[in-house]
Amino acid sequence: MSEHETHEVENISTNLLLQTVDSLLLDGWRLIQVLALSTTEGYEVNYSFGGGYAMKTLRLHVGPKQSVPSITSYYAAAAYYENEMRDLFGVRIERIHPDWHNDIMGEKTPRAFSRVRVQGTSVERPVPLDAPPVPLASSPAADAQEGAIK
Amino acid sequence: MSGSPNAGPGLTVIPFGPQHPVLPEPLHFDLTLQDEKVVDAIPQIGYIHRGLEMLVEKRDFTDYVHVAERICGICSFMHGMGYCEAIETIMDLTVPDRGRWLRTFWCELERVHSHLMWLGLAADAFGFENLFHATWRAREIVLDVAEETAGGRVIYGSCIVGGTSTNPENETLDRCVKELSKVRAETIRLAEVFIGEPTVRHRLEKVGVLGRGKAYALGAVGPMLRASGVDYDMRRKGYEAYPELTFATMVETSGDCMARAKVRIREIDESLRLLGEIVARMPGGPVAVPVKGAPEGEGWVRVEQPRGEALYFVRANGKRNPERFRVRTPTFANIPAMVEVMVGSQLADVPTIILTIDPCISCTER
Amino acid sequence: MGGVERSIWIVHYDASSCNGCDIEVLACLTPVYDAERFGCIVTGDPKQADLLLVTGGVNNRNVEVLKSIYGQMPEPRAVVAIGACAYSGGVFSECYNVCGGVATAIPVDVYVPGCAAKPESILDGVLRAAAILKERRVALRSAPRNAKKGSTEEGARR
Numbered sequence: 125m126s127e128h129e130t131h132e133v134e135n136i137s138t139n140l141l142l143q144t145v146d147s148l149l150l151d152g153w154r155l156i157q158v159l160a161l162s163t164t165e166g167y168e169v170n171y172s173f174g175g176g177y178a179m180k181t182l183r184l185h186v187g188p189k190q191s192v193p194s195i196t197s198y199y200a201a202a203a204y205y206e207n208e209m210r211d212l213f214g215v216r217i218e219r220i221h222p223d224w225h226n227d228i229m230g231e232k233t234p235r236a237f238s239r240v241r242v243q244g245t246s247v248e249r250p251v252p253l254d255a256p257p258v259p260l261a262s263s264p265a266a267d268a269q270e271g272a273i274k
Numbered sequence: 275m276s277g278s279p280n281a282g283p284g285l286t287v288i289p290f291g292p293q294h295p296v297l298p299e300p301l302h303f304d305l306t307l308q309d310e311k312v313v314d315a316i317p318q319i320g321y322i323h324r325g326l327e328m329l330v331e332k333r334d335f336t337d338y339v340h341v342a343e344r345i346c347g348i349c350s351f352m353h354g355m356g357y358c359e360a361i362e363t364i365m366d367l368t369v370p371d372r373g374r375w376l377r378t379f380w381c382e383l384e385r386v387h388s389h390l391m392w393l394g395l396a397a398d399a400f401g402f403e404n405l406f407h408a409t410w411r412a413r414e415i416v417l418d419v420a421e422e423t424a425g426g427r428v429i430y431g432s433c434i435v436g437g438t439s440t441n442p443e444n445e446t447l448d449r450c451v452k453e454l455s456k457v458r459a460e461t462i463r464l465a466e467v468f469i470g471e472p473t474v475r476h477r478l479e480k481v482g483v484l485g486r487g488k489a490y491a492l493g494a495v496g497p498m499l500r501a502s503g504v505d506y507d508m509r510r511k512g513y514e515a516y517p518e519l520t521f522a523t524m525v526e527t528s529g530d531c532m533a534r535a536k537v538r539i540r541e542i543d544e545s546l547r548l549l550g551e552i553v554a555r556m557p558g559g560p561v562a563v564p565v566k567g568a569p570e571g572e573g574w575v576r577v578e579q580p581r582g583e584a585l586y587f588v589r590a591n592g593k594r595n596p597e598r599f600r601v602r603t604p605t606f607a608n609i610p611a612m613v614e615v616m617v618g619s620q621l622a623d624v625p626t627i628i629l630t631i632d633p634c635i636s637c638t639e640r
Numbered sequence: 641m642g643g644v645e646r647s648i649w650i651v652h653y654d655a656s657s658c659n660g661c662d663i664e665v666l667a668c669l670t671p672v673y674d675a676e677r678f679g680c681i682v683t684g685d686p687k688q689a690d691l692l693l694v695t696g697g698v699n700n701r702n703v704e705v706l707k708s709i710y711g712q713m714p715e716p717r718a719v720v721a722i723g724a725c726a727y728s729g730g731v732f733s734e735c736y737n738v739c740g741g742v743a744t745a746i747p748v749d750v751y752v753p754g755c756a757a758k759p760e761s762i763l764d765g766v767l768r769a770a771a772i773l774k775e776r777r778v779a780l781r782s783a784p785r786n787a788k789k790g791s792t793e794e795g796a797r798r
Contacts, residue, residue, distance in 0.1 A: 130511070131574055155493050157585055157602035172574075172585070177511045179574070201493040201610040222316075299654045299662065300702065321702045322656040325737040332734055344731055347660025347756055391663060394670075410670035417667075428660040428756045636659040 131179040133170075138184055141171075142193050145182070148173050149198045153180065158205035160213045166190065167215050191216035284308055290624065299635040301628070307621060315616045317609060323639040330599035335361055335569055335590065336435050338599070345601060346637040347428045348388050349579045351380045353601070353637075354433040356586040359513065360573035361435050364590060365565070369514075373437035373561040378515040379447070379552045380424060380432065381577075382545045386457065387416040388580035389538045389545075392632045393468065396535065399629040400477040405467060412460040419450040437562025447553045458546045465539045469532075478532040482615045482627040485529060494611040495604045496582020497541070498631050501526045501533035508578035518555075521548055531630040538632075568594050579604055581632050603637035646777075647679035648770050651689035653709055656738060657696025660756030661723040665693055668766075673759040680766060686712040691769055692746075693762075695722045697729040697738045703745045710746045716776030718769040721748045722762055724755040731755065 136144055153173035161168045166187040173180045186192055194217050196203045206220045290303040300321035306314035326345065330338050342357035343350045355377055362369065369377070394409035417427045423442040424430035432440045468474055484494070489502035499506055500523065507523040509516045524540040526533035569590035576585050582604030590596040612631045619627060654662050668675045669682060683689055686709045698706060710719070721742040724730030729738045742748050749772050752765035 154490060156583075156607075157600075159587060159600050159602075161589065161598045170587075177508075179576070181574075199493075200491075201607070204606065204609060299659065300705065321705065322654065322696070322699070323701065323737050324656050324697075324699060324732045325735040326732060329732070329735050341731055344658040344660065344755075347658045347663060350658075350660065407671050410667065411672060414667070414670075414672040426756070427758065428663060429658075634659065636654075636657065 130177060131181065133181045133183055135183045135185075138186060138190065138192060141182065141184060142195065142198070145171070145195045145198050148180070151175070155195075155199040155201050155205075158202060158209060160209045160215050162213065167213060169209070169215060171195065186215070189216070191218050193218050194220040196221045285313065288621075299633070301633060301635045303616075303624075305616075305621070305624065310621050312616050312619055312621060312624065315613050317613065319635070319639050321639070322636050326640050327599050327601070330588075330596050332595065334594045335596050336565060338596070339434060340431070342599075342601075343429055343431065343433070345603070345640060346634050348391065348634055349384055349581065349584075349637070350428060351377075351384050351424070351430045351433060352577055352579045352584070354430075355381065355514075356575050356577045356584055356601070357588065357599070358433055358435050359575040359577070360586045360588040361569055361590075361596075363573035363575060364569040364571045364588065365435075365567070367436050367563055367565065369437045370560045370563060371557040372441070372559045373563075375515045375552060375556050376438050376441070376561060377433065378519070379549060379556075380420070380430060381514070382549050382552065383416060383420055383423075385545045385580045386454075386542055386549070387413055387420065388632075389542045390416065390457075390461070392538060392580075392629075393464065393535070393542075396626070396629045397468070397474075399625050400474070402474065405464065405474075408460075409464055412457050412464065415453050415457050419453055422446060423450060434562060436565045437560070439562070441561045444556065447556060451550050451553045454546055454549055458543065461539070461542050461546070465543075468535060468539060475532065477623075477626055478535060478630075479530060481531045481623050482619060482630060483528070483530045484611055484615050486527075488614060489529065489611055492611040492614060493607050494582075495607045496579070497524075497534050497537040498582065498608050498611060500524060501537045502529035503527040506583075508576050508583045511576065513575070513577060515552065519548065519551065531626055534630045568592055569596065581605055581634060581637075582607065584637075601637075601640060603634065603640075605631070605634045605638040608633075609638070645679065645774075646690075647681065648691050648766070648773065649689045650675075650680055650682045650691045650693055650766070651684070651686045651709065651713070652682060652693045652695075653706060655694055655696045655702045655706055655726070655742065656699045656732070657723065657725055658756075661695035661725075661754075661762075664756050664759050665695060665722065665762060668759045668762050673763060675763060675766060678763075678767065678770070686710075687714065689713050690717060690773055691766065692717065692719045693722060693766070694719060694726055694742045694746075694748075697725040697732060697741055698745045699737045699739060703739065706742070706745050716773055716780055718749045718773050718776070719746055720750045720752060720762075720765045720769045722752045722765065723757045724753070727751050727753075 153175045156172040156174045159170040169184045169192060171182045194206055203220055203222055206217050209215050210217050286307045288305050288307060290305050302318040304316045305312050326341055329341055339354050339357060343354035345353040390409055390413040394406045397405035421427050424432040425440055432438050484502050486503045489499050490504055505523055505525050522544055524537045526536050570592035572589040574587050576583055584604055585602040587600040588596050589598045608631045616624060616627055652665055667673060692710060721727060725732060726742045728741045732738045750765045750769045752761050754761055
């Protein structure tokens with residue numbers, strides 16, 4: 125399959141994200157998706173871009189308390205992915221526009237992905253079905269931070 | 275609700291959904307209106323969010339296909355196939371020829387069934403009930419073919435990691451092609467009504483226009499993108515038997531609701547033709563390879579669903595349960611473009627606009 | 641009017657279903673299966689409906705919506721839960737956002753099996769619910785006027 129030939133994954137650091145995204149936008153790439161994973165160190169965030177049938181993915185590794193700049197000023201469609209990612213995983217994202225303040229999935233939806241993996245395995249810390257929604261540790265802080273920037 | 279739109283002077287916020295007569299599925303919008311004109315639309319999801327992406331951690335990777343198929347009951351086969359392909363890329367499995375061609379057969383069958391279903395629902399949305407019933411009657415033939423070849427009407431259950439689980443006889447497939455030719459005749463008849471009828475044209479033409487640049491930049495996919503004049507079809511990238519097939523990509527340029535309808539109607543016809551070709555060229559031999567061991571690594575797969583490009587991502591760590599599964603469904607990609615189109619339209623056109631992106635909320639929320 | 645069967649007005653709600661059962665419910669209404677021959681008609685308005693068809697399991701967000709739709713329906717009313725998910729959550733029962741079957745939110749009268757449920761069995765479920773509705777109507781009529789509310793079996797269960 126030609127899948128691998130047309131797809132490259134690039135590891136970048138968080139402070140280079142906006143710069144790289146800007147140059148991708150100028151080169152005519154469009155956003156395909158944003159994807160988060162929980163890892164042993166915190167989160168891994170993947171931004172996939174498409175140009176024609178080729179795909180390019182930028183990969184960030186962020187700590188549980190580290191925040192990621194929003195790319196919504198470059199790609200408006202990213203707002204949906206970033207809001208969802210923040211809602212489900214609790215990844216801190218700075219300056220999403222528009223920001224739906226943890227409301228896109230509804231208040232009662234559990235933030236089940238919002239946890240740090242233990243030793244990279246998946247079943248050590250399952251979320252029981254009857255558990256109350258996991259409080260989203262980052263959201264008030266992130267909101268306060270955002271308020272401060274404005 | 276903290277995210278509610280600011281209703282200023284002269285503005286009204288009306289909730290649209292979640293239980294709405296036009297939509298079979300719950301989708302909620304806060305529409306901000308100035309008189310009858312929509313000035314802002316904020317989508318609210320979560321009514322069908324199940325969290326099935328996380329279920330991959332509790333299921334064996336070969337069993338998860340059943341869950342992947344149920345991401346959505348409309349494009350179920352392709353969801354199962356996308357997941358299987360991702361696992362196959364990780365494990366370097368090569369699906370035998372007949373398996374690949376059978377999968378392609380079911381993909382195209384699903385496209386026909388999905389587009390016919392959409393045609394009916396769209397007709398129902400603007401109140402043309404006759405057309406709705408006539409389209410769904412034609413669609414039943416497609417479902418019968420699916421049941422005969424795969425074993426299920428909407429959830430096929432025929433895709434497994436390494437190939438397919440069912441292997442219909444060649445005679446069965448030939449008989450199915452004969453049945454499908456009836457659908458083709460019926461579609462041509464229905465298309466005349468859909469494209470030519472003045473009442474339909476009144477509701478669809480010049481409504482919800484999405485420009486070429488906007489469609490591309492906002493990440494629209496599938497018929498939504500092709501109706502705005504972008505020639506983009508994931509099948510061309512070549513997966514399963516598509517590299518060996520030649521097919522036309524349907525592109526329209528006007529970008530309105532009618533263009534989206536035309537793209538889908540022309541795709542039905544092309545897919546039915548393709549189904550005949552697939553059956554005529556169907557190779558023999560086994561349909562699946564045995565799967566040994568457990569996947570380790572990550573796989574990215576993109577396939578063209580009836581609603582557009584879908585992306586599947588699987589990361590596995592050498593255990594029976596993969597670590598993370600992610601699906602980016604076409605409707606999710608189309609929502610920004612849909613909101614863009616809705617802003618500035620008339621309230622009465624909102625149901626038609628929502629319907630013409632062919633939303634699949636179950637996919638979107640997973 | 642004792643010999644006349646009433647037509648059943650149906651309201652359909654999709655609680656976290658995968659769409660498979662939903663499109664089969666719609667298929668029931670179209671010419672091949674044609675539920676309208678039994679006098680059924682689908683309405684979008686719960687206040688005019690006799691029968692609630694629910695597909696899919698209940699999740700944390702739609703439980704209130706489901707209860708509110710059920711609450712708006714006039715007595716006598718009946719609920720048909722369609723598919724494996726509506727019974728127990730089905731294939732999604734272990735998902736973090738699925739609370740379980742429809743019975744966790746509202747009382748269910750008829751369960752329709754299948755994943756996805758077939759149109760034939762959905763029609764069967766609707767007809768069984770119609771029989772239940774008829775019994776309830778009779779019970780409501782014979783109950784004393786002031787004790788009407790909560791007099792049916794379903795009301796007692798709530």
